[in-house]
Amino acid sequence: MGRIVVKRPGGKLLDVEVRETEKGLEVTVSGDFFAFPEDSIARLEECLKGSSRENLRERLGECIPEDAELVGVSWSDVAEAILRAATE
Amino acid sequence: MAEWRLILGRCPADLCMAIDEALMYSRAMGAPNTVRLYVFDPTAVTIGYFQRIRDSVDLVEAGRLGINVVRRISGGGSVLHDARGEVTYSVVVGEEDVPRDVEDSFRHLSGGVVEALRLMGLPAEFVPVNDIVVKGKKISGNAQARRPGVVLQHGTLLYDADLELMARILKAPKAKLETHGAASIAERVTTVSRELGRPVTVGEVVEALRRGFEKHFGVTLVEGQLTPLEYSLASSLRWKYRSNEWNYLR
Numbered sequence: 001m002g003r004i005v006v007k008r009p010g011g012k013l014l015d016v017e018v019r020e021t022e023k024g025l026e027v028t029v030s031g032d033f034f035a036f037p038e039d040s041i042a043r044l045e046e047c048l049k050g051s052s053r054e055n056l057r058e059r060l061g062e063c064i065p066e067d068a069e070l071v072g073v074s075w076s077d078v079a080e081a082i083l084r085a086a087t088e
Numbered sequence: 089m090a091e092w093r094l095i096l097g098r099c100p101a102d103l104c105m106a107i108d109e110a111l112m113y114s115r116a117m118g119a120p121n122t123v124r125l126y127v128f129d130p131t132a133v134t135i136g137y138f139q140r141i142r143d144s145v146d147l148v149e150a151g152r153l154g155i156n157v158v159r160r161i162s163g164g165g166s167v168l169h170d171a172r173g174e175v176t177y178s179v180v181v182g183e184e185d186v187p188r189d190v191e192d193s194f195r196h197l198s199g200g201v202v203e204a205l206r207l208m209g210l211p212a213e214f215v216p217v218n219d220i221v222v223k224g225k226k227i228s229g230n231a232q233a234r235r236p237g238v239v240l241q242h243g244t245l246l247y248d249a250d251l252e253l254m255a256r257i258l259k260a261p262k263a264k265l266e267t268h269g270a271a272s273i274a275e276r277v278t279t280v281s282r283e284l285g286r287p288v289t290v291g292e293v294v295e296a297l298r299r300g301f302e303k304h305f306g307v308t309l310v311e312g313q314l315t316p317l318e319y320s321l322a323s324s325l326r327w328k329y330r331s332n333e334w335n336y337l338r
Contacts, residue, residue: 012217013165015140030140030338034163034217036190036234038137071163071190072217 001025002088004081012072016081018088024050027082033072040068048082056086093122094298094309101132101158101169102329103322104176107314108242109161110321111180115238119318121185123200123301123309124178124242125294128169133157133257136164136231140338143259150257159335162242164218164231166258173249173279175293177201178242179301186239190232194218197241198230204245204300208292210283218243225278247280247293 003017012033019026027048029041047063048056060079070078099107104126111122135144137160144166145157169176179197186193198214205212210222220228220243230243255273281288302309314322328334 010216015143028140028338030138030143032136032139032163032165034190034232035138036232038161038163038233041138069190071194 002085004085004088006073006077006081008073008077011077014073014077014081016078016085018082018085024052025056025086027051027085029078029082031073033070036069036071040065044078053086057083090307091120091310092305092307093120093312095122095124095312095314096126096294097124098127098129098171100130101128101134101156102326104128104132104169105134105158105160105329106322106325107318108178108180108240109233109325110314110318111178112233112235112238112240113321114315114318115180115182116235119315121181121307122179123298124176124180125297126176126178127171127174127290128176129171131155131171132169133166134160134169135166137161137233138163138338139166141336146257146259153253153257155257157335158329159337160231160233160242162231162233162240164229167229167244168249168254168257169244170246170249170253173247173281175245175247175290175297176242177245177297177301178240180238180240183234183237183239191216193239194230194232194241197232197239198228198243199304200297200301201228201230201243201245202300203304204293204296205280207296207300207303208280208284208288210280222278222283226276227278227280227283245280245293245297246277247288247290249279251277251279 001018001020006014013031015030017028051059064075195214202212218230219226228245233240251274260273
């Protein structure tokens with residue numbers, strides 16, 4: 001499991017870490033971006049708890065809060081970084 | 089012309105942030121739009137809501153210098169609030185007072201600072217997502233938090249900040265500096281004093297901000313105080329900003 005740091009020109013820093021625990025994967029999403037509502041990132045992390053590498057892509061589809069708005073990064077940036085970190 | 093409340097003052101970091109949060113709840117309950125112009129005293133660091141504290145700040149150096157580090161409710165990056173060289177502003181307004189698009193709302197709410205810098209003779213411009221720059225160097229960073237019906241934007245204006253101290257305390261990830269074409273924080277940022285080539289006082293900056301906000305928003309700022317309810321709310325919220333649970337959230 002690993003950590004991916006992404007910074008697109010004109011965007012904000014996105015730092016994703018995926019750890020393997022006894023209860024499955026644990027994902028941490030951090031950085032200097034903005035998310036509205038602010039709890040959307042915590043909700044995503046909570047929802048992904050216990051995922052496995054095998055079902056992570058599917059769980060991402062269910063857990064990304066489409067009603068929340070990100071500024072400086074996109075939800076597809078977040079999903080891609082999580083998938084990359086999980087395969088490192 | 090509409091009147092907005094203006095609150096001036098100095099505060100320690102935990103109280104500064106607690107007041108901003110209290111003003112959001114107060115605005116949601118019908119308080120007027122409010123602009124705060126304040127100085128963190130003593131010098132402190134704030135970090136963005138989504139940042140990892142250990143990756144954003146040299147905690148050993150901050151501890152050695154007695155500099156408190158407090159997590160904000162807003163996103164964005166880490167900031168050194170130098171008591172002798174930085175003024176912080178907050179604008180707390182109704183959602184209906186800002187453009188619906190979040191990025192446009194950043195530009196709109198940063199307009200008072202851009203105007204203030206122009207009034208001081210500097211060619212300031214807003215650069216998305218949340219920076220204000222002078223001649224390509226950052227002089228102000230801005231951040232937003234939102235609650236139902238209310239938008240808080242707060243930000244920094246560096247007028248004579250200690251950029252060496254900033255570089256020592258704040259950790260700038262390589263990936264971030266590279267995309268800005270800078271080797272260090274000190275290369276990427278500037279101050280009003282440096283750009284004008286003369287000493288600038290806090291009073292001069294506060295007055296420029298006051299006039300800048302009035303001009304940009306087309307309002308009159310009327311100096312006021314926190315209400316007893318706001319003060320009481322801020323006093324309660326202050327404990328959150330002192331807690332490790334909050335500050336070490338990430």
